Amino acid sequence: MSIGVKIDELQAEFNLEQINKDLPLDKVIQTSDLYRPGLELAGFFTYYPVDRLQLLGKTELSFIDSLSPDVREERMRKICHPEVPAICITRGLFAPNDLVNAANEVGVPLLRTLTATTKFAGKVTDYLEHRLAPVSTLHGVLVDVYGIGVLITGESGIGKSEAALELIKRGHMLVADDAVQITQVTEGELSGTAPNIIKHLLEIRGLGIMDVMILFGAGAVRNKKNISLVVRLETWRENYPYDRLGLTEETIRIMDTELPKLTIPVRPGRNVAVLIEVAAMNFRSKILGYHAAEQFVTRLENSLEEKE
Amino acid sequence: MYKQTVIVKLDVGLHARPAAYFVREAGRFSSEIHVIKGTAKVNAKSIMGVMSLAVSKGTEITIEATGRDEQEAVERLIGIVRGEN
Numbered sequence: 001m002s003i004g005v006k007i008d009e010l011q012a013e014f015n016l017e018q019i020n021k022d023l024p025l026d027k028v029i030q031t032s033d034l035y036r037p038g039l040e041l042a043g044f045f046t047y048y049p050v051d052r053l054q055l056l057g058k059t060e061l062s063f064i065d066s067l068s069p070d071v072r073e074e075r076m077r078k079i080c081h082p083e084v085p086a087i088c089i090t091r092g093l094f095a096p097n098d099l100v101n102a103a104n105e106v107g108v109p110l111l112r113t114l115t116a117t118t119k120f121a122g123k124v125t126d127y128l129e130h131r132l133a134p135v136s137t138l139h140g141v142l143v144d145v146y147g148i149g150v151l152i153t154g155e156s157g158i159g160k161s162e163a164a165l166e167l168i169k170r171g172h173m174l175v176a177d178d179a180v181q182i183t184q185v186t187e188g189e190l191s192g193t194a195p196n197i198i199k200h201l202l203e204i205r206g207l208g209i210m211d212v213m214i215l216f217g218a219g220a221v222r223n224k225k226n227i228s229l230v231v232r233l234e235t236w237r238e239n240y241p242y243d244r245l246g247l248t249e250e251t252i253r254i255m256d257t258e259l260p261k262l263t264i265p266v267r268p269g270r271n272v273a274v275l276i277e278v279a280a281m282n283f284r285s286k287i288l289g290y291h292a293a294e295q296f297v298t299r300l301e302n303s304l305e306e307k308e
Numbered sequence: 309m310y311k312q313t314v315i316v317k318l319d320v321g322l323h324a325r326p327a328a329y330f331v332r333e334a335g336r337f338s339s340e341i342h343v344i345k346g347t348a349k350v351n352a353k354s355i356m357g358v359m360s361l362a363v364s365k366g367t368e369i370t371i372e373a374t375g376r377d378e379q380e381a382v383e384r385l386i387g388i389v390r391g392e393n
Contacts, residue, residue: 139351156353178356195360
């Protein structure tokens with residue numbers, strides 16, 4: 001399914017004035033890049049990126065003004081390529097008649113904002129990047145533990161939601177239970193949120209569906225959180241070589257982002273919530289520059305050297 | 309992997325109770341089962357996942373299973389959303 005942002009959504013978001021009012025605003029933008037057609041106005045159309053939103057600011061409009069009438073008419077026609085999603089004039093400037101005529105002819109929406117070009121471009125790029133970012137749904141529970149977004153994964157019935165419940169009781173925050181909507185805003189940054197219908201809800205076998213916000217208060221939930229760490233719960237396997245040192249770091253690829261991953265074996269008597277809490281703390285300490293396992297190795301090396 | 313696409317015929321769609329029934333039935337199979345609606349793909353054994361799709365009557369969904377009993381699982385679940393029980 002292709003994603004895109006319709007021009008009328010853009011218009012509503014930024015409160016844009018539509019200059020050619022009769023045109024339907026159903027064109028779709030599919031790239032977050034914007035374009036200021038400077039070289040094109042000077043006649044160079046070889047690489048004109050027609051799929052982008054075109055911005056005309058003070059520079060472009062003064063240049064258009066300086067063109068001779070014949071040339072201006074021809075360039076305006078070429079700027080208004082039928083594939084251009086929309087052209088936006090900034091700073092509330094006046095739209096040249098030739099531009100309005102050409103836009104009407106091929107059906108390119110002409111919009112106007114009062115904001116200055118660079119500022120507007122920044123805001124629009126930001127908005128488009130968020131809206132056009134790839135989205136996917138993951139099976140897992142997303143919690144905020146000491147400010148670290150921890151995605152708990154594992155098979156159905158392994159105890160992900162139960163671990164989350166214990167974490168909530170310990171003062172951490174629930175983002176999404178069992179279905180996490182993930183948006184990759186930029187490569188290396190995954191933002192997770194709950195699908196609207198199950199927002200703030202947690203399902204525990206034997207208890208049913210519970211509203212965490214009602215039971216534990218507003219401090220127990222979070223609407224959105226970037227994922228920093230993936231913790232996979234799995235049934236304890238006898239003789240499996242589990243990580244004993246924490247020196248090798250496993251990663252998991254979600255969309256185009258590599259995330260550090262820990263595998264925690266579950267068996268009766270192991271308090272998974274505490275393990276996740278400590279994993280998050282350990283992760284934080286690594287970010288802050290202290291790596292316990294590496295420190296230990298150094299200490300061991302020093303001690304071995306002394307003995308030699 | 310075995311998969312099939314179906315139009316949901318249940319009157320209330322996959323409302324809470326039908327969703328719970330659907331998930332319980334999915335849980336009887338050992339295969340890994342997913343429900344796909346548009347760009348969203350969720351675990352069929354997760355009640356929260358299935359409900360988050362908000363599947364209404366007339367919606368097209370795909371049920372996909374991987375494992376020993378994949379075909380059986382998909383056919384059983386397709387039967388449920390068709391209202392055949």
